[in-house]
Amino acid sequence: MTIRNLDYLFxxxxxxxxxxxxxxxxxxxxxARNLFGAGFSGPVMPVNPKYVAVEGVLAYKDVxxxxxxxxxxxxxxxxxxxxxxxxxxxxxxxxxAVVITAGFxxxxxxxxxxxxxxxxxxxxxxxxxxxxxxCVGIMVPGRGLNASFAHLSPRRGRLxxxxxxGAVITAVMDWAQPxxxxxxxxxxxxxxxDVDFGDMLDYLAGDPETDxxxxxxxxxxxxxxxxxxxxxxxxxxxxxxxxxxxxxxxxxxxxSHTGALAGNDAVYDAVFRRAGMLRVHTLDELxxxxxxxxxxxxxxxxxxxxxxxxxxxxxxxxxxxxxxxxRLAELAPQTLAALDRVLPSTWSHGxxxxxxxxxxxxxxxAALAPLxxxxxxxxxxxLHAPVAVANGVEAARAVVRAVKAQPGKTLVTSWVGDQVARxxxxxxAEHRIGTCRTPEEAVRAFMYLERYRSGRLALMETPPSxxxxxxxxxxxxxxxxxxxxxxxxEWLSPDEVAALLxxxxxxxxxxxxxxxxxxxxxxxxxxxxxxxxKIRSPDIIxxxxxxxxxxxxxxxxxxxxxxxxxxxxxxxxxxxxxIDGFQVEPMLDRSRSHELIVGIAVDPQFGPCVLFGQGxxxxxxxxxxxxxxxxxxxxxxxxxxxxxxxxxLLKGHRGIPGANLGAVAQxxxxxxxxxxxxxxxxxxxxxxxLAGPDNVLAVDARVRVASVPDPSVPRLAIxxxxxxxxKPVVIGDGRHVLLRPILPEDEPPLQRSFERLTPEQxxxxxxxxxxxxxxxxxxxxxxxxxxxxxxxxxxxxxIPGTTEIFGVVRIAADPDNERAEYxxxxxxxxxxxxxxxxxxxxxxxxxxxxxxxxxxxxxxxxNAAMLGLVRKLGFRVADxxxxxxxxxxxxxxxxRRA
Numbered sequence: 001m002t003i004r005n006l007d008y009l010f011x012x013x014x015x016x017x018x019x020x021x022x023x024x025x026x027x028x029x030x031x032a033r034n035l036f037g038a039g040f041s042g043p044v045m046p047v048n049p050k051y052v053a054v055e056g057v058l059a060y061k062d063v064x065x066x067x068x069x070x071x072x073x074x075x076x077x078x079x080x081x082x083x084x085x086x087x088x089x090x091x092x093x094x095x096x097a098v099v100i101t102a103g104f105x106x107x108x109x110x111x112x113x114x115x116x117x118x119x120x121x122x123x124x125x126x127x128x129x130x131x132x133x134x135c136v137g138i139m140v141p142g143r144g145l146n147a148s149f150a151h152l153s154p155r156r157g158r159l160x161x162x163x164x165x166g167a168v169i170t171a172v173m174d175w176a177q178p179x180x181x182x183x184x185x186x187x188x189x190x191x192x193x194d195v196d197f198g199d200m201l202d203y204l205a206g207d208p209e210t211d212x213x214x215x216x217x218x219x220x221x222x223x224x225x226x227x228x229x230x231x232x233x234x235x236x237x238x239x240x241x242x243x244x245x246x247x248x249x250x251x252x253x254x255x256s257h258t259g260a261l262a263g264n265d266a267v268y269d270a271v272f273r274r275a276g277m278l279r280v281h282t283l284d285e286l287x288x289x290x291x292x293x294x295x296x297x298x299x300x301x302x303x304x305x306x307x308x309x310x311x312x313x314x315x316x317x318x319x320x321x322x323x324x325x326x327r328l329a330e331l332a333p334q335t336l337a338a339l340d341r342v343l344p345s346t347w348s349h350g351x352x353x354x355x356x357x358x359x360x361x362x363x364x365x366a367a368l369a370p371l372x373x374x375x376x377x378x379x380x381x382x383l384h385a386p387v388a389v390a391n392g393v394e395a396a397r398a399v400v401r402a403v404k405a406q407p408g409k410t411l412v413t414s415w416v417g418d419q420v421a422r423x424x425x426x427x428x429a430e431h432r433i434g435t436c437r438t439p440e441e442a443v444r445a446f447m448y449l450e451r452y453r454s455g456r457l458a459l460m461e462t463p464p465s466x467x468x469x470x471x472x473x474x475x476x477x478x479x480x481x482x483x484x485x486x487x488x489x490e491w492l493s494p495d496e497v498a499a500l501l502x503x504x505x506x507x508x509x510x511x512x513x514x515x516x517x518x519x520x521x522x523x524x525x526x527x528x529x530x531x532x533x534k535i536r537s538p539d540i541i542x543x544x545x546x547x548x549x550x551x552x553x554x555x556x557x558x559x560x561x562x563x564x565x566x567x568x569x570x571x572x573x574x575x576x577x578x579i580d581g582f583q584v585e586p587m588l589d590r591s592r593s594h595e596l597i598v599g600i601a602v603d604p605q606f607g608p609c610v611l612f613g614q615g616x617x618x619x620x621x622x623x624x625x626x627x628x629x630x631x632x633x634x635x636x637x638x639x640x641x642x643x644x645x646x647x648x649l650l651k652g653h654r655g656i657p658g659a660n661l662g663a664v665a666q667x668x669x670x671x672x673x674x675x676x677x678x679x680x681x682x683x684x685x686x687x688x689x690l691a692g693p694d695n696v697l698a699v700d701a702r703v704r705v706a707s708v709p710d711p712s713v714p715r716l717a718i719x720x721x722x723x724x725x726x727k728p729v730v731i732g733d734g735r736h737v738l739l740r741p742i743l744p745e746d747e748p749p750l751q752r753s754f755e756r757l758t759p760e761q762x763x764x765x766x767x768x769x770x771x772x773x774x775x776x777x778x779x780x781x782x783x784x785x786x787x788x789x790x791x792x793x794x795x796x797x798x799i800p801g802t803t804e805i806f807g808v809v810r811i812a813a814d815p816d817n818e819r820a821e822y823x824x825x826x827x828x829x830x831x832x833x834x835x836x837x838x839x840x841x842x843x844x845x846x847x848x849x850x851x852x853x854x855x856x857x858x859x860x861x862x863n864a865a866m867l868g869l870v871r872k873l874g875f876r877v878a879d880x881x882x883x884x885x886x887x888x889x890x891x892x893x894x895x896r897r898a
Contacts, residue, residue, distance in 0.1 A: 157182020
C-alpha cells in the first residue's frame with residue numbers, strides 16, 4: 001500500500017483516543033490535551049474504562065461502545081492490547097491509526113516482533129493504515145489536528161516534516177516556535193511498520209498545502225517504493241533530507257533504535273542524488289534549505305554577484321563561496337561602468353561590490369540595478385553590516401524596491417548582526433525574500449538553491465544515445481555464476497571471470513594458464529617479453545598481498561625463476577590456499593593510460609551499486625570513488641565519473657593524453673547491466689581498468705557470487721528497462737518495426753513525432769493547442785519510472801534516439817497500482833493502419849499483467865475516433881459530471897485476471 005486511506009490519517013472527520021487519561025504527566029493525558037486543544041472541528045472520543053470523562057468529554061469504555069466508527073484512532077495502551085484493538089477498529093470501519101505505544105520489534109525480542117506482526121495482520125484485511133508504533137504522533141496544524149504527545153502546538157505553515165525519531169520532531173518544534181516557522185504536517189514515523197517514507201513522499205507530493213518536504217531519516221524500509229516516490233516528489237517540489245547514521249558507530253545506533261538495518265552512507269548519497277533530493281547534514285541546515293527554497297526563485301545558473309557595505313563581510317562571503325564550490329560572477333564592462341556612475345570612486349571596482357560603509361539606502365538601490373541587469377549574473381547576494389551613519393531597515397526596503405523593479409534574478413540577503421539587523425531581516429521576511437544571519441549562511445543558502453536547480457535539471461536532462469549498441473549474453477553470464485553457487489564456491493575462477501566479461505563485451509587482457517613454472521616459461525616465450533606473472537588460486541583474492549604478482553619479466557628464464565620463487569612465497573604466506581598454477585599475461589605499456597576501478601557492490605537495502613574511481617594497488621588509500629545506482633545511461637555514467645578527482649586527470653595532463661571517456665562510460669553502462677541481469681552476482685572488481693586515448697582494457701578482475709536470498713523481492717532499487725516487452729511487429733503497410741518501452745534517449749524522435757501531428761490531433765490529445773512539445777514535457781514523457789508508468793512505442797530498429805517513432809501509448813498508475821490513466825497517439829501520416837488499436841491492446845495486456853484493476857481516460861466528446869476505438873475494446877463510456885465537453889472511459893481489468 002502507499003497513499004491508500006492516508007486521507008483518513010491526515011484529514012479525519014472523527015478521532016478516537018484509546019488510552020486517554022486524566023493522570024497528570026501521562027502520555028494519555030498529554031495526548032488528550034493536545035487533541036482537544038488544537039482546534040479540531042470533528043468529534044474526539046476518549047476511550048478508557050477507568051474514567052467517566054476526559055478533558056470534560058464523556059469517555060467510552062471500549063471500541064464497541066463508540067457511537068460511530070472513528071476515521072482515525074490514536075492508541076496509547078500496553079503493547080499486548082494493540083493487535084486486538086486494531087482488529088476491532090478495522091471491523092468497525094476505522095481506516096487509520098497512530099500507535100504511540102512502544103514495545104514491539106524495536107525491543108529486539110521475539111515477543112515484540114510477534115506482537116508487531118499480529119498488529120499488521122489485524123490491520124491488513126481492512127486496509128487500515130498504521131503510523132508507528134513507538135512514535136510521538138502526527139500533527140496537521142491546518143486541520144487543527146494534534147494527535148501527538150509533543151510539548152508544543154506547531155504553527156500553521158507550508159513545510160512538511162517527516163522523521164523516524166520522535167525526539168527530533170519535538171526538538172524541531174522547539175527550534176521552529178521562536179523563529180515563526182510553520183508546518184503543513186509533522187509526522188513521527190517511529191518504527192515504520194506500515195506508513196513509511198515512500199508513502200509520505202507520495203502523499204505530500206500531491207498535497208496543495210505543502211511547498212517543501214523535509215525528512216529526517218535513519219533507514220529506508222522498501223527501497224524501490226522509496227525511489228519511485230522520491231523521484232516523483234522531487235520533480236514537483238523540493239525534498240530536503242537529513243540522513244542520520246553517517247559514521248559506522250552511528251549506523252549501529254540507528255539500527256538498534258529503529259529495528260531496521262542502516263545502509264552504507266555513500267549509497268545513500270547516490271540514492272539522494274539519483275532521486276533529485278537535496279541532502280544536508282544538520283537540522284539547522286535542513287531548515288535553512290527549506291526556508292530558502294520556499295521563499296526564493298531558483299537561479300538560472302551558479303554565477304553569484306555580491307554587494308555589501310563593508311569589504312570584510314564581502315570577502316568572507318567570497319571565501320565561503322569558493323569553499324562550497326560556487327562561482328563568483330564576472331561583471332560585464334557595461335555593469336562596471338554603470339557602477340562607476342553611481343558609486344563613490346573608492347568602491348571595490350569588481351565583484352564583490354563594496355559600496356563603502358557609509359552607503360545610504362539609495363546607494364544600495366542604485367548599485368543593485370546594474371547587477372540585476374547583467375546577463376553574466378545569475379543571482380545576487382546583498383550584505384549589510386550595521387553602521388551609525390546609515391539606517392539598515394531603510395537599506396532593506398531599498399533592496400526590496402530594487403528587486404521588485406527588476407524581478408528576474410535570484411536574490412539572497414544577509415543583514416549581519418542581532419538586535420539592529422533583526423528589523424532589516426524582518427523586512428525581507430515580510431516580502432518573502434530569503435534572508436540569513438551571516439554571510440556564510442547566506443552563501444550556503446544560495447548553494448542549496450543551485451544544488452537543487454542542477455539536480456532538477458539532471459532529472460530532466462536528455463541522455464545522449466549509447467554509441468555502441470551491445471547485446472549482452474546474459475544467459476551465459478547467469479550460467480557461469482549459478483554453476484559456481486551450486487558448487488559451493490564463493491569466488492569465480494579466472495577463466496569464469498573472463499567468460500563473464502566476454503559475455504558483456506568488456507575488453508580484457510587475454511591471460512595464458514600455466515600449471516607449472518616450466519609451462520609459465522613456455523607461455524612467456526609464446527607471448528613475447530616482457531610479461532606479467534600472477535598466481536592462480538581460488539583462495540587468494542589479493543595476489544599482491546602474498547607476493548603473487550611479478551611484473552616486467554624480460555624473458556622465459558626470468559619467468560621460470562620468478563614462478564618458482566613465487567610458489568615458495570605464496571606457499572609460505574598462505575599454506576592453506578589451493579594453488580592452481582599461474583597466469584602469464586603480456587606486459588602492458590601504461591604510460592599513456594590511467595588506472596581506474598569499476599565494480600559492483602550489493603547494498604543490503606538498495607541492492608547493486610556501481611562503483612567508479614581511481615584504481616591501482618592504493619585504491620583504498622586514495623579513496624577516490626563514487627557510487628551510482630543501476631541502470632545507467634550515458635548521462636548518468638558521465639555524472640558518476642564527474643564525482644571523482646580522477647575525472648580531471650582523465651581529460652589529460654602533463655603529457656599523458658586524455659582517456660576515451662565515452663569508452664569508460666560505456667563500460668560503466670555494461671557493468672550496470674551485468675548487475676541488473678545476474679542476481680547471483682554479489683561483488684565485482686575490475687582493478688585496474690586501463691583507460692587510454694583509444695579504448696579501455698580490463699587487466700585484472702575478481703567476482704564473488706552468492707545464492708539469491710528471496711527471488712520475489714525486487715533486487716534493484718530502480719526498475720530497469722523491461723527488455724522482455726520488446727517484440728517485432730508487422731504494420732499495415734508491410735514494414736517490420738519494433739514495439740518497445742520508451743527510453744530517455746527517445747526525446748528527440750518524440751519531439752519530431754509531435755511535429756508531425758496535425759493541430760487537431762494535438763487538441764484532441766492534449767485538450768489545448770500546442771505548437772511544440774517543449775523539453776520539460778518531452779523529458780517527463782520519456783524519462784519514466786517503469787515501476788509506475790509504461791510507455792510503449794512503435795519505432796524502427798536501430799540506436800534509440802535516432803529512429804522514427806510511429807505511435808505511442810502510455811499508462812500512468814496511481815501509487816497504489818490500482819488505477820491507471822491511458823493516452824495514445826499516432827501521427828497523421830501513420831493513421832489508417834490499425835496502429836491505435838494495436839497499441840491499446842498491448843498496453844491493456846501489460847496493465848493486466850501488472851495487477852492494475854482499471855484503466856481510465858478523459859476523452860473529448862467530439863473525439864469520435866477514440867470513442868469508437870475504446871468501445872470496441874470494451875471500455876465503459878460515461879458523462880463527466882464536472883465538464884460537459886468530456887466523457888470518462890473506463891475498462892475493468894479484474895475479469896481478465898479471473
